[in-house]
Amino acid sequence: xxxxxxxxxxxxxxxxxxxxxxxxxxxxxxxxxxxxxxxxxxxxxxxxxxxxxxxxxxxxxxxxxxxxxxxxxxxxxxxxxxxxxxxxxxxxxxxxxxxxxxxxxxxxxxxxxxxxxxxxxxxxxxxxxxxxxxxxxxxxxxxxxxxxxxxxxxxxxxxxxxxxxxxxxxxxxxxxxxxxxxxxxxxxxxxxxxxxx
Numbered sequence: 001x002x003x004x005x006x007x008x009x010x011x012x013x014x015x016x017x018x019x020x021x022x023x024x025x026x027x028x029x030x031x032x033x034x035x036x037x038x039x040x041x042x043x044x045x046x047x048x049x050x051x052x053x054x055x056x057x058x059x060x061x062x063x064x065x066x067x068x069x070x071x072x073x074x075x076x077x078x079x080x081x082x083x084x085x086x087x088x089x090x091x092x093x094x095x096x097x098x099x100x101x102x103x104x105x106x107x108x109x110x111x112x113x114x115x116x117x118x119x120x121x122x123x124x125x126x127x128x129x130x131x132x133x134x135x136x137x138x139x140x141x142x143x144x145x146x147x148x149x150x151x152x153x154x155x156x157x158x159x160x161x162x163x164x165x166x167x168x169x170x171x172x173x174x175x176x177x178x179x180x181x182x183x184x185x186x187x188x189x190x191x192x193x194x195x196x197x
Contacts, residue, residue: 011082123141
């Protein structure tokens, strides 16, 4: 485990441990995100990020987190990465709360947080190639737009997928990506100005 990617691996390990506990006890019910109960139990906004519905849900989320998370953590640093991950997951739950038709159905999973990671990468590394479903190569920016459009249209087709959580997380990721990009540009201008004068 390298210093630059340690939070990504810590989160993956934590999600696996939580998934095991989740499948041998009924405690998960107290940590899932229930919109109807979330203001009374605010820890749900964060704890639900580390829960997953089944092995497939966990596997695909952790694969995405591994590839996108390690890349982003190298770019922005460990502390900024974990803050972005948690904030994206929290706002993702807000997105689910706003868009769900039944506030008594819980949302679980790291998808909103991972969409935040992808949104930031799409701004910082827009032309990095990624493979959709492992076969279709697209620039990161095109992939993010595609995923965003699919989730937006998904809002109007009821399913078991928390499209509002995905969109909420991606919104945070894109916003913070723009912030980091502008900060780097400002720093470069300051360096150039210092050397010229």
